[in-house]
Each structure stands twice: as structure tokens, then as C-alpha cells.
Amino acid sequence: MSNAQFLVSSRLPTVYGEFVMDTFDSGRPEMPHIVLRNRGSEAEIVNVRIHSECLTGDVFGSTRCDCGEQLASSLRYIEEHGGALVYLRQEGRGIGLVNKLKAYNLQDQGMDTIVANHHLGFHADLRSYQEAIDILMHLNIVRINLITNNPDKLDAFNDSSIRVENRIPILIDPRPENRQYLTTKKEALRHLL
DSSP states (O other), X not given: OOXXXXXEEEEEEOSSOEEEEEEEOOSOTTSOEEEEEOGGGGSSSEEEEEEEOOIXXXXXXXXXXXXXXXXXXXXXXXXXXXXXXXXXXXXXXXXXXXXHHHHHHHHHTTOOHHHHHHHTTOOSOOOOOHHHHHHHHHTTOOEEEEEOSOHHHHHHTTTSSOEEEEXXXXXXXXXXXXXXXXHHHHHTSOOOO
């Protein structure tokens, strides 16, 4: 039984291809969780990307992180191979946009992303993937190939009713602006880069 509260669906043609956009309650009416899915979302094993919101990267193309490039790469992959992208509204690894910008300022003073979060009184990563699991259950998606480099996302499915069949890595070339960020993700957060 899913805890995801479905709101509305609509056809969404994009530069990546034709999708259906589903929205689900996030607890904030103005910011629902989103699913973009295409024909592959009804397969026996569905290619799935769980993507946490990153306004700076996803919308404005920030090169401080690789989030926007991961989003674009995932949508291209899903358009080509079929599947679904779950877009969770948990900006800045769960600390929100304003605190993320404060962390950016601390990073400009020499702190890495984890130390900056700790300095602001937060854990390194406050995200939860339970709502994504609930959404996938609502969509009757129970076997997936997970598009991720993040071992925490893989671990989130360990005690769920959804079986991860394979991990599909996302390969993004580092930039001078995000090389240290990616190094921290790899070494401290165990990302599979």
C-alpha cells in the first residue's frame, strides 16, 4: 500500500522527448513531487532516476555541482531507453535553498560541502527517499534499474517492496568549478564516481 497522494497528471512534451508529468503531495502545495515518465514506465523492469531538486544546477546551470547535468543525462537516457524520473523537492541535500547558498559562501572560504553543512548545524545529507519509494509503489513499479551514483539511494530500497535489479551509473565530466565537490562526494559520501 502506497502513502503517496497523487494530485494530477498531464502530457508534457520536452526537449528530451514526450513525457507524462504526474504530481504528488510533498506537504507543500506549491511544490509537489514530480514524476516524468514515458512508455518504459510500464515495463517489467523500469529504468528509474530519483533526483533531488537543485534549483541552481537544474534551472540555472550552475557548475558548482553536477546536478543539472545529471538531470539532463537521466532524461536523455529515459527518453532513449524508457522509464521514469522522480523529482523530489528536497533542495540542497535537504537543507533548502537559502541554507545551500550560505553553504556556498562557506565553501568559497575554503570549507568543503560537508564541513559547510556541519558549520550551519546540519548533517551532511538530510534527504530521505521514502517518498520516492511510495510514489513508485503508487505507480506499480516494483522492479527497477536505478540510475544513480549514490549508494544511499541504493540502500534506501533494502527494506522496501521494490527490487533494484541493476545500477546504471551517470557519467559526468568534472569541471574546474566542481572538481573539489565531486572529490568530496566520492571520498566522504561514498558516491560511485
